[in-house]
Amino acid sequence: MTGPLRPAFHEGQVLAAADLSATVEYARGGAARHARHLHEWGIVEGLGLVTQPRTDPLTGVRHVEVSVAAGIAVDGTGREVVVAEPVVLRESDFEEVNGADQSTDEPYPVFLTAADREPAQPAGPVSCSGSATKTRVEESYQILFGRLGDERLAAEQQPPAIGDPPADPPVRWLVLLGYVHWADGHFSGVETAARGVAARFAGVRADTVSARSGALTLRTGTETQEGEPALVLTGGETPNLVFGLYQGGGAVAPLMTVAANGNLTIEGSFGGRMSAGSTLVTSGTATDGMLLPLPSGVTPEQVADGRVVIHVHLTPRIPPLADSALFSPVEATVDADRRVRCRVRVYNPSVNWKQPVEQPGAVDFLVLATVAATNGGG
Known part of the structure; x- marks a missing residue:
């Protein structure tokens, strides 16, 4: 098996169409292998399902118009799929796939896949031979509606072989964008996840991530938002690891800090798995019939x-x-x-001098949870 073939040229060479195409395909294949093996496929930017309220002029039924926002995705073959502007989803396309279904509250999946098309206008002059063959291919896309449960198809897709270029149509790779609800002949809402499967976003495969500024930050969103969590690793003269929440000005308020000397500082309480030989305690007062609580950090399963x-x-x-x-x-x-x-007996001669009265009582309790130490004492 041969590796990728890189085109090479020399003076006086007559360049055929295949030579020029090979130049393009070599660069395209390298970019696809990079995207496929150094990144996780999925949505790169945008492509969210956006709704606008609408009213059916004939029936008066209120519904929503659903559109796919502009954005970029990379499929599992390494091919880039670009949606340059928002696209309104057509209800007729949905009905063609799912129109025969019974009414349901379950959402239907929406997929994006790559498609090649001929440009509407020829790019460049016609060849000297007078051929009308187009000299450009539009790397376009297609938005597809799936049936209930088809979201599983996205997870079952298999990537191409290591050295293969990006897949071209008719090979199809499905990128799940989200879900739509359908009611009364119209779209009624959207979801980002259903039946345990969510829209997939692109990621990175790396064993080392380095920061040039001396601080590396992990956060859960593309923008800093007050109250959202962040993990900050800093170097320099005072290296530490901080987990905290963003404040209004973009700074991270520490909730947990690990200093360079190993000291751990936390702002809240500490709980977790009990170590061997440890004991946890809780106490209080309980009346007859009450369940005693377990010490904090101890579960009924343990x-x-x-x-x-x-x-x-x-x-x-x-x-x-x-x-x-x-x-x-x-x-x-x-x-x-x-x-x-808990039952107690009370004798009060001023109320009933003949016999005592038995009644529910209360107790002070002490609950100790222990884990046996190992032979080594730890």
Whole structure:
């Protein structure tokens, strides 16, 4: 198997159409392999589904007009798909694919795929032979509606071989843009995700990311927005790692900071998995029938599978009594579900001198959650 062929020229060579086409294809193939292997395919910029409210002039039904915003995507073959201006989705195209479906609240997927077309106007002069063959190809696109569940097709697509150029039509690669709702013969809304599948955005494959300014920032949006999270790694004289939230001026208010010496500073509380040999405690007051809480950071699953052992201590509380009344606990227990069983007996001769009264009581509780230490003590 040969590698990519790079065109080479010499003085006096007669250049055929194939020679010039090979020059274009060599550069195009290199760009596609770069996009395919150094990046994750998906939406690069724009291409969101945008709605505008409308009213059907015949029926008075309110609906929305859906358009695809201008933008760029790179498909899984490395081909760039450019939508130069907004495109209004045609309801007739949707009905052609899904018009026979029963009415449903489920959204339908919308895909973008590459398409080659001949330009509307010839570019450049006609050849000396008088041939009317066009000398340009418009790298265009096609917007397709899928059936319910077709969003899975995007994830099942397989990339071409390592050295292949970008795929040209009729080979089709689907880029999911989002979903549309359909009701009463019109579009009624849009979604970015449905049935666990969301519109896919382009990413990068890298083992090393370096910053020239001495600070590297990761954030969840293309623009800084107040209240959104950010992760900032800084070098220089005071290197540290900061996780925080953006403030109004674009600065990051630290919530957690790791200094160069390993010191960790956090603004909130700390919780997480219990380490071997550790103990967590919670306490309070509970009445008969209440479930005792677990210490913060302990889950019922950890208790159920034996990773954490629970110890409970109960102390019956003396209820408010008259001076002549007597009190004695009858039961103060907790069952396997951590439900308190507390009964007390109160004898008040001024109310009923014949016999005491049994009633629900309250307890002070102490719940300890422990993890056994290993043989090494850690």
